[in-house]
Amino acid sequence: MEHLQPAMLEVADLYCRRDDRSLFSGLSFGLRPGQVLLLEGSNGSGKTTLLRILCGFREADGGEIYWSGRPAAESSYFADMAYVGHADGTKKELTVLENLRFALALSQPGQYGIDQALQKVQLSGYDDNPVQSLSAGQKRRLSLARLLITRNILWILDEPFTSLDKQGMELIETLMDDHAKNGGMVILTSHHDLTFPHLSLQRIHLDSCL
Template sequence: MAHQSTHVLEGINLSCIRDDRILFENLNFKLPAGQALLLEGKNGSGKTSLLRILCGFREADEGQVHWCGVAFDDFQYHADMAYVGHLDGVKKELTVLENLKVSLALGTPGAYSIPQALAKVQLSGYDDALVQTLSAGQKRRLSLARLLITNNILWILDEPFTSLDKQGIALIETLMTEHCANGGMIVLTSHHDIALPDVSVQHIHLS
């Protein structure tokens, strides 16, 4: 199901200071539905800090984040947003199926059922496997399945290709392309080159 095309994420004069050091200042961007925003820069340049600001985990030292034209309302914005960070955000003591049921209970159903999502990320048959028994790549695939079963317009992804092989990288590129084609939007960091030929990708380089 395609999302509404009116959603826009906007950063207005954003500044971030950490340990008395300016990571970035006067940063502006406007991301409409159907596009991706790739944050580039060396470790420590502020990429993850910017993602944390966009997720509402911390406040910008200056500036505002707007969602659909207004300073974001926490409840609605977080209902529309899904975040996958360095840590996969899955509970090791639960099974694959239990993890996805928890995610679904906290969100609204998306385009994929749980079995469809597991098939898409090539984890079919792992329903009853404890997450602590999965490989790093399988845990990353499970975190991606969480994106598919809930209806989130904005995906915020911190190094989503971590622990994935070439097949896994191609898979997530396909998922991102499909998400944008359906009116979604993505903000991501990556040390890998990304191949999204059918998606308009904006670039912000933090130094």
């Protein structure tokens, strides 16, 4: 029998309300190294809200989040997690290189150096370009480069395929695949049909968590 690692991230009985409406309740799941979790649901079902709770941007109305068996707030959870949302999270007045150096100064070094990461996301040669001069797709690629140069076990991605062409979408799938194969974990929302034939892909449909 295959021995499964214990869940590193555990969400227990999470509950959230918006105005007078319950977005989700009784939401529980675990995520182990090497796993990818896709959050699905109709518009307004609470996908982005759940990600914001997982990132600590918003408090849940009930339930707990554990990291390596400890409450998230009492563990290294927030240092081990990286978030890429709808906004690209970059400083528009700085160059590509300055943005990545700034991100690296706030985190532990990751698997790739800056030059390697830019090459990986196909932004080589854009080092000195101000971010405000980049296209929406290039800004999204820069956000991905930030993930590669910093050491974060858990990636939380809100619609990461937005503004990307087919090549860019394939790039993100490859990066997520590599991250999970190396023991990382990914939680994301997406309307893109994901296929990870060699990885453990979980799905949670929030419309069923009322």
